[in-house]
Amino acid sequence: MEIKSYKIDTLGSAMNSITQHLTGLIKTKEAAHLLGVTVQTIKNYIYLGKLKSYKTPGGHHRVLVSDLQELAPIQSIPSREELLEQYDHLYQSYLDTIGALLNALDARDGIASGHSRRVANYACAMGNVLGFPPNSQRTLELAALLHDVGKIMIGEQILGKPGKLTDQETYIIRQHPEMGERIVGEVDFLRDTKPFIRHHHERFDGKGYPDNLSGEGIPLEARIIFIAEAFDSLRSDSSYHRSLNFKEALSEIEQGAGTQFDPQILKIFIENVKKGSMNEMGLSGGSVSFNNGQRAHVV
């Protein structure tokens, strides 16, 4: 099956459609398209009991592709391999688009370009070490890439301000996890990243924000992203500080064990960074892997 090129604004629905095909459930509109009949005909099939319908939490009908196949031989349903190929292609397009936007965002934040991508690299490498299944790994990658997307709503005069921030400016900056959560909540494909973006500044001791969650009450993905973000920020020049060298950054981050950061996750992070199996990636981006040979996709 030929891979189509989708416009950005239709990428989301295309991704959702492919995901639905892979789970075997599709929308009535797509079922109608596959059978070459109208949506009303599909609805009539459902009402007459010719087709079993499954309902989403929002009350929308979904039908099984295999049921459609029994109803009429469908030549045009792509194979699982073709769907996976399309899914991969669309996923990469998504990452490219998100990556381009985030580079612009990093620049506004006054830190070295590629921060979001490097945080995603670290997070993915951690996901590999911790044995995350592919779906969770993908969500972790997206959440890490987009962790600071809420800063898009904050003015450059605050984001790029050299030196100390006032209390009010600090208050505004601290809104970015919630703003980020709201932004990704608008996109179906990104919805699973919401809690990880919302909680990526929660501290292990409960003194973080926005909800003062503590310990394992903080989603694991958010605890990982917090460490990755902190480490990369220490390694990068920013409006607030000069960049630390590798050793300095490690010793600085170690100070936060048990207070800012989950001590166990931090230990694993530091062990792997020290081993060099999670390479430093310099500031050039690219893929990174820990020991198991799986590679983290990056933009």
Ligand SMILES: [Fe+2]
């Ligand atoms: Fe952040």
